[in-house]
Amino acid sequence: MHEAPPGLLLQGDFHHAGQPLFRDIHLGIEAGRWTCLVGPSGVGKSTLLRLIAGLDTGGEFSGSVAAGDEKPIAARVAYMAQTDLLAPWLDVYENVVLGARLRGETPDRARAERLIARVGLVPHRHKRPASLSGGMRQRAALARMLMEDRPIALLDEPFAALDARTRSEMQELAHETLEGRTVVLVTHDPAEAVRLADRIIIVSAAGLSHYDGLEGHPLRAADAPETLAMQSDLLRRLRGLPQ
Amino acid sequence: MKGRFIDGLLSACAALALWQAVVWLTGVPSFILPGPADVLTALINNRALIAENAGTTIIEVLIGLVLGAAIGGATALHLMISPMARRLLLPLMVFSQAIPIFALAPILTLWLGYGIASKIAVTVLMIFFPVVSTFYDGLRRTDPGLLDLARTMGATPTSTLLRLRLPAALPAFGSGLRLAAVYAPIGAVVGEWVGASKGLGYLMLLANGRAKVDLMFAALFVLAAFTVLLHAVTSVAARRMASWSKETDESGSA
Ligand SMILES: Nc1ncnc2c1ncn2[C@@H]1O[C@H](COP(=O)(O)OP(=O)(O)OP(=O)(O)O)[C@@H](O)[C@H]1O
């Protein structure tokens, strides 16, 4: 990464066909940290992420998305979604260098090979997505994201479709490889949020609230009593129960 | 693949047996309905004549197919990048489908003459619509998630079209080509019926006029066999073109 990761600030109102989704929202993302957005389905987490990425949301946003250093955001963002979004006709290597190809640049071959090795896909670099497991595909998607080398990483439930063990391995790999970047992770899973987050923001119909029960630093041990306590505390908060 | 071939062979044998049975049971004279054996005899006796005319038709079909696929493919890509083309061309294309090809063939013959050019033109017109509509559909249906990803990667519109939409649409293009392989011989024969001095369509018309029904059937059989072969070859090519797609495997003979 060549430049320091910026903090982000999203403010404003958002409507879908006249229906307000959020009003006068104020979402601050710390530079170089993991921020997790948790909240019920349909509340607008993906929409927030897409607004930051500058992608189409199908609604009207009036407000601003700005980086702390006041430089444009879109060109500094890498995006990963729940489905791996690998091109099914390309092998692992070609998927990893897809960004360069799409920009008409010559891909940095050595770097791509390094990243493929880093996510443990060397024996599979010539395979197409259809012959990889779900976990391998998400690892390829992660390698592709790292290949983009962007200071901001936006992750929309990237591990939701994986089995528990693969998910936990992917969390560790992502934590390690995205170190030092500004990361926004949308997740349904309180355990994942508690494990990975420097900061947790609860998104609800009423607006955003900061979860203040987080202690220690990621990567937190998934089975440590403190982590489990935070996890159940967060779950209680998400369900609107008294603490 | 092999199973399908055997199935095809079996159903062909069953059809032949049924045909022969109808001829025996009804006792129709062979100048009305010749049996399979009569047709085979006519095929062997007239092999040079049939081969010569088949050669002409095959050339028309192949040139028409290649031209139609190229023009159709380019049109679909153009529709994809130009909103203007979509507004002007799409209604026109649907309208053109309302005109029967039989009505256009005489005009094309008038303009392009009795040679193979007019037959190629009919063939191209015949397959243009299925090629364009299937391919354009495929181009439009690219996974929106993949397109979002391309946007965040800073992809240029041209490379998004050529590196994402185009390969993603190859299975659809393949189905269009498979349809085209079946329609193309019809186009060529229609062109020949309107006015020609060569070709299987011309030979069939000639044989019919001279009450040589067995020769007509023989020509028809050669035409059908060629169509089946062309379809099979096109299917294999389409599957090669998009070998990554499960879709092409399943609908391999569609
Ligand atoms: N194109 C659209 N037109 C109208 N409403 C939409 C459109 N897209 C999304 N919505 C609505 O916007 C709301 C927020 O959607 P969003 O995808 O951001 O939710 P989410 O919090 O990410 O949900 P999930 O956790 O299920 O992914 C939903 O209620 C959805 O119905």
Ligand SMILES: [Mg+2]
């Ligand atoms: Mg979502």
